[in-house]
Amino acid sequence: MPHVRVVCKAGKVVEVEEYYTRRALKKGLKREPNQKPTSEQQMKINEKNAVRDLTRILNTNFSETDYLVTYTYGCEDPPTVEFAKKEWQKLIRNTRNLCKRKGEAFKYVHVTEWKDKRIHHHMVMSIGNVDIREAKKLWKHGGVKIQVLDNSGQYKKIAAYLIKQTRKTFRDPDSPCKKRWTPSRNLKKPIITKTIVKADSWRKTPKIWKNYTLEDLYTGYSDYTGYPYRKYSMIRKE
Template identity: 30%
Template sequence: MGTKRKTWYLRKKDILYVEENHDGRYGAPGEKRKPKRKPTPEDIQRVNAWKKEKGARLLLMEYFSPGDLWATYTYRPEIRPPDMATAMKQFRQAMDKLKRIYKKRGRMLYWIRNIERGTKGAWHIHFVINDIGDTASLIERVWQYGGVFVTQIRKSMCPEEDFKRLAAYLTKDENTREEKKDGTPAKPRLRETNYSHSRNMPLPESKPEKLKRWQKGLKPKKGYYIAESFEGINPVTGYKYRRYTMIRLNRRI
């Protein structure tokens, strides 16, 4: 009893998201353990950021497809919001208008967004939204405060099918620091952020399993391929962990 596995079955089992880690109570036969240490504030911050990113990624995989839209709302300098509460209200009003249009057409509206206030004072709202055919024009129609930029997710800078980079981009915050060419962290570019999503997007519960031992390599489930995988060391337990995404070979879009 050395390894725990949790699997999320998404998109009617077209996508499987899997996490594996050692159960520290039982040890890990045959697996060398790295020295454990007390988590630092930076460790805690990284874990919290990863949990938020993971939540966004699961929502993206369950409710969105590469044909849906990736959009940005901007503000004209003279009417920038005075605070985050105002920006949140303005976005909510725009989505309420869209929701009424979607409802008249018998469709559900799904969105995930991040409101960003930059260190130089500019405001942006990045969001993904499910497309019902003319959503690009509808997005522009309901926004009166500035520019509107829209593209399909598959044509964006984050096109991969398991949505890893898109989730990371959507969950940036004031602690996010990009890496410079020399490998050192750049200065933070955001002063304030607020991440949220529509409330009509429940996620399925994960299915837990207990494995006898840590598997050395990954093998995709029959009928699937591994789209992405990551392996690291948990600083608290000192043991390895991994997470990976499997996608059905004949996936229904």
């Protein structure tokens, strides 16, 4: 029975999804009961998808030569949202200009955390060969914590952390950011291909690409169709 295979290549990571469509019902394929998700379940599904999408963007565009940077405010009185938004836009503009003068591209993904705590910003960024100490000096308002990304190429934990920061606030009308995360315009997209596999069933053991190792494997039933579903990921060896 034919099934769908979706392959997503994002940097060193390759994700493969295999599933049956609703047409499989006419072929007599066993189907699990499928119930409409509650609002709470739907929120979890949406957040899971947000982490997946951000993970793919990070894996595609960033590496061990890049940084996760946290910017805080050192003033005694917490800054207003309006002030923080203005100063953050200034930092983005100044960092872009610094990279431009050095002949380097500036790429980033950032989030702002502000609800029920002192406002601060997180940014995954690439500045090429620009000295990170120069970029650090552009922030005039408090501390700058710099972490170098590891060489795994898999930044799922960072994506989950960033999504968590805006979970309850990105829809707030007073939020300085109206999205879960904000990217620069020059980020590359992961390469996604979708094919129909005519085999009667998928292999019991996933086919691992040459020079890749299996990372995660999930086999079960789709939340959407109730039909058999499989997902696994592979990471390219160094």
